[in-house]
Amino acid sequence: MDNRPIGVFDSGLGGLSCVKEIMRIMPNENVVYFGDTGRVPYGSRSQETLMKYVRQDIRFLKTFDIKMIIIACGTASSAVLPWIGDEVNTKIAGVVEPAAKAAAAQSRTKKIGVLGTAATVRYGKYVDEIKNICPEAEVFQKACPMFVPLVENGYANSEVTKTIAREYLEELKDKDIDTLILGCTHYPLLKNEIREIMGEDVLLIDSGMTAADYALKVLKENDIQSDEADGTYKYFVSDSPGDFARLGGIFLEKPILENVEKVDIEKY
């Protein structure tokens, strides 16, 4: 047993889709969340910049006595985690491997789509992971650079988002995929639009959710689950806490009642 918190971070709000799943499947775990809202979006940044940002995010989370880190960000998991995993010196999970495993296991046709940011698609880590598990799989990636700005600006379930989603998804519709990875933790907020375009028969894999499932497995295997009655949640952001609390409630599907604190991330 280990009651130390899990550290979770993302460029902004997206990682809350992972926190939501943690609340559901391991409600007794304590969580420290950091959303880098002062430097969002990550998906359009260079690797050098991302390396620096992610190292700072991890250094901040490690000021808490955490037992595990979840990089609840498709971009950071693709463009940074493979290069820095060894230096972190704490259990660490990204979103890529768990989502790739879930997709490979659940696809019948082995035709799998991946939606991600520009950086995620450039690094192709979802494709590599799926091919590792299932070499005969056909994987089709599509960069959706506007999805994060749309979600962070509160445009989920809008006509604008539908139009943009239709444009992005058009070429995937012809590929006969039966499984589609939402490879960025912001994208579950656009599930309605994506499902409407892709149809009910395409299975959507929520990468924030599968990362939480994977983290639970790690905690169990290492016998380091929490035995507290109820988990507590701490939220930190690098810009004004107000918007985060307001929009974060939409991600969690329940209001954020805890105090959201601002942290000067450049100091880490």
Place this chain on the structure above:
Amino acid sequence: MDNRPIGVFDSGLGGLSCVKEIMRIMPNENVVYFGDTGRVPYGSRSQETLMKYVRQDIRFLKTFDIKMIIIACGTASSAVLPWIGDEVNTKIAGVVEPAAKAAAAQSRTKKIGVLGTAATVRYGKYVDEIKNICPEAEVFQKACPMFVPLVENGYANSEVTKTIAREYLEELKDKDIDTLILGCTHYPLLKNEIREIMGEDVLLIDSGMTAADYALKVLKENDIQSDEADGTYKYFVSDSPGDFARLGGIFLEKPILENVEKVDIEKY
């Protein structure tokens, strides 16, 4: 005469619409440009964060021996310049006052529209300036939070942008405005879409362009124009220089042949 450079900065590419005008109307001036591409967009950030970013941007530009700073960013001009102008200790111009003056002078009906980021509209500085000059003017603001992400991601002249622009501009169409300030220096890249929706009779004021016109006036009045044969241009960014050079050419309507350098802005 004074051959020291003019320092120009913006959150990213937008300020190049001001540089383009500098090249046209004062081709002998030297320019140092900084685009904060590692922290773009500014329009959705809080004032506290913007204060910090803009102070760093200015400190960086002041490491060059500059004679003037142009804040070629509607957000920073609205949310920061009024509070820090006095501490800068160098001639400084934002985009708000020159654009407001141009609009007040050129509008016949005195019904004026202003497009800006969320922060720009929240501070309402264009409205204040126009009302100062012309108290009877009616001013209609509209926040267009998706325009900067669209421009920075290369979506000018796309169907997606047309759809979003139509949504933003709809309510301004009923107001009978004859003049519309593009209150963010990214927006001139969307001139085609905006003109198509608003019609040929609405005069579009390019705030980057009017800021350059104003800067020339200041240089003349203080007798500090450059007497070099041809101005030189130095470009700095806070993320990868590659994308900036590529997309920057579209703003300038000519390729950026100079070396674009990356600077670690958090150190300033």
